[in-house]
Amino acid sequence: MTRVADRQAPPAASLAHLVRDAGLAALVAALLAVPLLGFRLNVSAQGLSLEYRLPWILYAAAAVFAGRLLLSLAARSLWPQVRQRSRGFGARFPSNTNVIVGWVLIGGALVLPWLPFADPRFLSVATLVLIYVMLGWGLNIVVGLAGLLDLGYVAFYAIGAYSFALLSMNFGLSFWICLPLAGILGAFFGILLGFPVLRLRGDYLAIVTLGFGEIIRVILLNWQAVTNGPDGITDIPRPTLFGLSFESPFRGPLHGTGFADFLGVPYSPMQWMFFIYYLILLLALGTTLFAQRMRRLPTGRAWEALREDEIACKSLGMNPVTVKLSAFAIGASFAGLAGCFFAARQGFISPESFTFIESATILAIVVLGGMGSQIGIVLAAMLLVGLPEWFRNLAEYRMIAFGGAMVLIMIWRPGGLLSRRDPTVTLGEGPAESMRPAPAAESPR
Amino acid sequence: MLKVRGLHSGYGRIEALHGVDVDVEAGEIMTVVGANGAGKTTLLMTVCGHPRAWSGEVLFEGRDITGLPMFEIGRLGIAHVPEGRHIFPRMTVLENLQMGGYAVDPRHFDADLQRVLAYFPQLGNRLSQRGGTLSGGEQQMLAIGRALISRPRMLLLDEPSLGLAPLVVRQLFDIIADINRDERMTVFLIEQNAFQALRLAHRACIMVNGRITTRGTGAELLADPAVQAAYLEGAAPSAEEAP
Ligand SMILES: Nc1ncnc2c1ncn2[C@@H]1O[C@H](COP(=O)(O)OP(=O)(O)O)[C@@H](O)[C@H]1O
Ligand SMILES: [Mg+2]
Numbered sequence: 001m002t003r004v005a006d007r008q009a010p011p012a013a014s015l016a017h018l019v020r021d022a023g024l025a026a027l028v029a030a031l032l033a034v035p036l037l038g039f040r041l042n043v044s045a046q047g048l049s050l051e052y053r054l055p056w057i058l059y060a061a062a063a064v065f066a067g068r069l070l071l072s073l074a075a076r077s078l079w080p081q082v083r084q085r086s087r088g089f090g091a092r093f094p095s096n097t098n099v100i101v102g103w104v105l106i107g108g109a110l111v112l113p114w115l116p117f118a119d120p121r122f123l124s125v126a127t128l129v130l131i132y133v134m135l136g137w138g139l140n141i142v143v144g145l146a147g148l149l150d151l152g153y154v155a156f157y158a159i160g161a162y163s164f165a166l167l168s169m170n171f172g173l174s175f176w177i178c179l180p181l182a183g184i185l186g187a188f189f190g191i192l193l194g195f196p197v198l199r200l201r202g203d204y205l206a207i208v209t210l211g212f213g214e215i216i217r218v219i220l221l222n223w224q225a226v227t228n229g230p231d232g233i234t235d236i237p238r239p240t241l242f243g244l245s246f247e248s249p250f251r252g253p254l255h256g257t258g259f260a261d262f263l264g265v266p267y268s269p270m271q272w273m274f275f276i277y278y279l280i281l282l283l284a285l286g287t288t289l290f291a292q293r294m295r296r297l298p299t300g301r302a303w304e305a306l307r308e309d310e311i312a313c314k315s316l317g318m319n320p321v322t323v324k325l326s327a328f329a330i331g332a333s334f335a336g337l338a339g340c341f342f343a344a345r346q347g348f349i350s351p352e353s354f355t356f357i358e359s360a361t362i363l364a365i366v367v368l369g370g371m372g373s374q375i376g377i378v379l380a381a382m383l384l385v386g387l388p389e390w391f392r393n394l395a396e397y398r399m400i401a402f403g404g405a406m407v408l409i410m411i412w413r414p415g416g417l418l419s420r421r422d423p424t425v426t427l428g429e430g431p432a433e434s435m436r437p438a439p440a441a442e443s444p445r
Numbered sequence: 446m447l448k449v450r451g452l453h454s455g456y457g458r459i460e461a462l463h464g465v466d467v468d469v470e471a472g473e474i475m476t477v478v479g480a481n482g483a484g485k486t487t488l489l490m491t492v493c494g495h496p497r498a499w500s501g502e503v504l505f506e507g508r509d510i511t512g513l514p515m516f517e518i519g520r521l522g523i524a525h526v527p528e529g530r531h532i533f534p535r536m537t538v539l540e541n542l543q544m545g546g547y548a549v550d551p552r553h554f555d556a557d558l559q560r561v562l563a564y565f566p567q568l569g570n571r572l573s574q575r576g577g578t579l580s581g582g583e584q585q586m587l588a589i590g591r592a593l594i595s596r597p598r599m600l601l602l603d604e605p606s607l608g609l610a611p612l613v614v615r616q617l618f619d620i621i622a623d624i625n626r627d628e629r630m631t632v633f634l635i636e637q638n639a640f641q642a643l644r645l646a647h648r649a650c651i652m653v654n655g656r657i658t659t660r661g662t663g664a665e666l667l668a669d670p671a672v673q674a675a676y677l678e679g680a681a682p683s684a685e686e687a688p
Pocket of ligand 1 (some may be wrong): 482
């Protein structure tokens with residue numbers, strides 16, 4: 001019987017070893033500090049002047065030396081406990097905890113806008129987090145389930161956003177017509193990208209998808225006549241709710257009835273915020289329900305199987321081409337939907353919103369969430385998008401905290417926040433119920 | 446049922462099969478035994494379309510399947526249990542078995558699962574266990590069980606004894622004989638463990654360096670002194686010693 005080997009504890013290190021290690025870290029810090037801290041550009045009336053700040057480099061090196069030494073001393077004494085605890089973490093959860101936590105999260109998300117602290121800023125951060133949750137769940141189909149490393153996912157997000165912006169601006173199509181169109185266009189481009197990369201795996205696939213993401217961005221940037229280039233598209237109309245408009249009545253005459261008028265309440269921008277919050281909640285929940293459903297169907301199960309063993313899949317009659325294409329297409333269509341929503345919410349889009357860093361963030365959410373865990377993705381999105389956005393006024397420190405959080409997670413939960421894979425069918429729910437055998441006396445091992 | 450004619454195949458520019466002819470009749474257990482590296486796995490994989498045959502032909506139930514992609518061959522009623530088992534390690538036993546039914550009508554699944562668990566009762570205790578945590582013998586049973594769920598008319602087994610204790614091998618081969626007898630299942634068995642395979646087989650042949658050198662019934666080959674010397678004495682078999 002084979003078991004996954006336990007994570008190796010770092011070898012118990014001697015003090016001299018720790019000092020040498022800290023010295024090395026200090027050296028790296030000093031080298032990094034030369035360009036980062038060593039110079040300062042002063043702008044004055046006489047023009048630019050360069051100030052050399054050599055002591056800063058020493059301070060940085062000293063701080064890193066002390067910090068690294070303290071950290072490794074602490075780790076040396078604490079590591080066994082930490083390891084013990086983090087090992088128990090995943091195992092302690094009974095299998096239906098995920099379901100309970102899921103319902104609690106959904107309930108929380110539903111009442112969130114009504115809570116006393118939910119001011120416009122909070123709601124806007126929550127909406128942003130939900131966009132990334134949806135993108136994470138969508139990308140999870142491609143990366144987490146099908147195991148295809150896609151670094152250009154933002155391209156489909158951009159396609160969704162631009163298709164809504166262009167269709168509504170040029171042809172006057174409403175949000176509700178554009179939403180499915182954006183999904184279909186996303187899927188179409190997913191297949192378009194999928195075809196040439198089907199034979200590629202791992203690193204090669206990552207590079208090609210990365211290139212695809214950039215190609216789309218560069219096209220949006222340079223196809224001035226259609227996309228208005230770097231200036232982007234402004235004044236994208238807001239979606240309506242059954243024809244009721246959320247436009248501010250103070251910005252000009254409304255087209256059709258306003259939502260506030262219809263209800264006979266005074267207009268408030270919060271109505272719009274509530275509306276888009278619930279809209280993205282609905283879209284995101286739709287994404288995860290769809291993904292969960294797919295996992296139980298042959299197609300979805302084939303995604304997971306194909307990632308595990310391609311030879312076995314082929315010998316069972318599975319066509320890898322259609323299986324991979326379906327994963328690409330479905331993942332991309334959810335990005336298209338999210339992009340459509342994004343354009344509608346912002347009212348303004350430009351290629352700047354669809355750079356590689358977005359793909360990287362979404363991928364980080366999926367990986368940190370634990371590759372395939374739906375709830376893990378929610379936690380990771382809150383951590384990676386929600387917190388930095390909320391602490392935006394802390395400026396550059398938030399990026400340091402971001403990096404620190406990533407490092408800590410990878411130390412304590414190298415498989416991601418929630419890395420357990422849930423079976424798609426368990427005893428008592430599938431056909432296996434009737435065949436649960438009497439407890440066998442002998443064990444074959 | 447399966448006819449292989451003048452099959453040449455290999456990897457890159459290196460030829461591993463130099464014109465192989467094999468027939469498998471319906472309902473029999475046919476085995477190919479041979480030393481490590483003789484090309485047995487290559488033969489089975491080429492029959493399944495991966496790698497593609499360089500020349501020669503493969504007929505299944507009279508239909509030419511040479512050059513068909515592997516997944517289409519998998520849908521024709523040929524179930525291939527590849528060397529090294531290739532189960533899905535992160536999926537549960539039950540999910541593994543369900544993947545076996547990927548290309549068949551799902552309504553058959555319940556009955557087929559019963560059928561498979563009747564052959565491999567050990568798997569019944571482990572339906573919700575991850576495939577990767579099974580013992581080697583159980584993994585092989587799972588791989589064969591998964592293949593049976595795909596309702597094949599012919600079972601291709603590549604070294605099911607690989608890495609298993611002798612007792613487990615005997616148990617497994619008895620079950621293979623049962624499957625052949627009870628379901629009239631045609632079995633094409635590739636083995637290095639010549640004694641166990643020849644004991645089981647109705648007909649057998651010996652493969653040396655990409656060629657079939659000896660043919661006969663299982664009993665005939667078991668009794669053949671040259672075969673005994675080369676494959677049954679525990680001594681390292683050398684290709685030249687086989688007639
Ligand atoms: N994937 C591969 N790439 C290149 N050569 C291979 C590959 N697989 C097998 N071979 C070569 O083909 C020959 C036959 O191997 P194989 O069919 O695996 O033998 P057997 O299954 O009888 O042990 C060997 O010489 C082996 O080195
Ligand atoms: Mg072999």
